[in-house]
Amino acid sequence: MSSSETSYLQLSDIVPWVTTTGSFPPVVDADSEPILDRPLTEEEVRKAIALVVVEQGRAGVDILVCGQVRGTITAIQAYDIPGYDGIRIVDRLGIPEKSRPLQDLEYARSVALENGITKPFKAHITGPSTMAHLSAIEVPEYSSDSDLRRLVLDLAHSLAPQAERFANAGFEIIQIDEPVLRPGVNLALAFEALDIINAYIPVPLIHVCRNIEPIFMELLSLNRKMKNPFQVMCVEGKHLMRVPGLRARDLEDAGVKIGFGCLDVSKESVEPLFQVERDIRIALQRFGIDNIWAVTPECGLRRRSLSATRAKILRLVEARNAVAQRRQLAGT
């Protein structure tokens, strides 16, 4: 593992780091609306990625993303997997021979270097359970409820080579997005499949969306049982604060730090500085600075305008810096 990326799992005066959940608006110039109703052309993809990188650099985000601008997280991941047609599964799944997500990350890294931005990138993979639940199943092999296990594990084997490609290309912080994990979803199966992918990830992170309150303790318990456990769980902070009985010790026992989501992404407006700063401070008090790895928006920013996205990531950096400054002044 390279020293620059290893250091991002360690602590410094300015922790928590600032990063994002992954998706940015697919916008091809600063004044246009996000293109959500069709796939972007290759030229549009490059323009959108360049904007995403420059915006993060300008705002002072610590760990960058390429913005997942090609489409929904399901579509982006399905592109290269044999057996998929769009997000329809039309044949038994195979091993992808190429990776457009890697191509996009490499392009993002080249844009960053051209602009003098030397921050590490976080790569993204859409998790097997999410792919299984959001794809249209059109083959008998996966059609019945009892075939879910085969589907989820086949997806894990199709996704693992993507993780290996990212890591080999130097993208060692890899977040698996599993927005469908909630009560009623087979969480043990989900983690069994995730362990297959994590075997190839130097620094594995997971993002789970919305209300994790009823499942969070189970997620920690499943993490403890993995051969290659997640090192960070990125979740919505307001729900984390409500998990009954959750203590810093529980996170430490599970080997997990938190990516603390503290900005609403469902609206264009941005919370006032005092509110975001207060929420970060309360999280640090409750769980300890050692256990909050990063602050993030609560979820992806794909549906926001570029101007709202810019305001939100600037606010996050500003709030984190205010917290850090106050801690330095207090000598803590």
Ligand SMILES: [Zn+2]
């Ligand atoms: Zn999310």
